[in-house]
Amino acid sequence: MPQLDSGGGGAGGGDDLGAPDELLAFQDEGEEQDDKSRDSAAGPERDLAELKSSLVNESEGAAGGAEVPGAGGGARGEAEALGREHTSQRLFPDKLPESLEDGLKAPECASGMYKDTVYSAFNLLMHYPPPAGAGQHPQPQPPLHNKASQPAHSVPQLSPLYEHFSSPHPTPAPADISQKQVHRPLQTPDLSGFYSLTSGSMGQLPHTVSWPSPPLYPLSPSCGYRQHFPAPTAAPGAPYPRFTHPPLMLGSGVPGHPAAIPHPAIVPPSAKQELQPYDRSLKTQAESKVEKEAKKPTIKKPLNAFMLYMKEMRAKVIAECTLKESAAINQILGRRWHALSREEQAKYYELARKERQLHMQLYPGWSARDNYGKKKRRSREKHQESNTGGKRNAFGTYPEKAAAPAPFLPMTVL
DNA sequence: CAGCCTTTGAAGTAA
């Protein structure tokens, strides 16, 4: 389990999933609760569009610890400022305007959501499936995860890794995987099995997770409020919650095997990068080398706890709040994230930790640095603006606007 | 159509 409550535990090496914030985020449970009730008291009648626009306006003006005006926003912000030491400078408590939350409480938002649970991803992980091709490996290694309840011969179930690693894009053939990915410890049955997936072939296997007992939900049907209410009304014994996964492919994952599929985190280069034969003939060797490099599929960063949470909850928020803009959804999810109980968050931290572990095993030579510069960056002006304008720094705090704007120069400008 | 927005966390770089 994550070292969330140990206080001093943190030094777990690379495996330490306890980020600084991880602990701090839990420090004001009570305040959060209070916060929720206050939130709940806010009127649900506001128009969502208005809320969205107010979100923009307030986000722009909310830096520097200024209270965002809004229905009850001041009191809420105050409470959070008092209760959360690490977020005392943060924008997020105020960033999502009360109005937006209000809007999310609109009737269409309270339509019986949360019959699912945030537990799903974590529990799935806890039930990592034994790989279909596990038996084919000569040197079975100890499983990464507790699979006590999983019969080794059963049809592989999806792990959460599948969930978020599965890509809508066709997966490149293993042979295309760069040398780097390569040391992939494919002798590890667990891992090979985990990633022997292809999104294209998984569609027919919706996955349902069974739950011993329905938990209570910390979140209310309206967006972002904690309200313990009985969960799901699903019939006893029925799968709970239903957690549908991307389809699963039953390939072996063994290199060279026809069904072997690389890690879903591997993103094939855009087809646009493919060269026409004519063009190719014109390329110099050096250029070809560059092209070849460019063709290497990108190994994505493993998702962190919040990303996993977002991935799981996004659809619910979208359905519940009829929102589609990710920026707004992410704000809601950010609030919900902080509203989660310690235990609930811990599950995602644990899940993320396992993700990282698995990722490390799959791509021993991979570094986050590998992907640096692969995304187009914002302009320097944007960076400076955001750095002085309320965007959080590396520690999750938000610099005061009044603070002397230390001239910031990006490390690299591509 | 590439990049922005927006969130948190992990990991990288620079000083």
Next chain:
DNA sequence: TTACTTCAAAGGCTG
């Protein structure tokens, strides 16, 4: 060690 940047997901929006 500290301070900061970049990337991870996602989908509407924008220039």
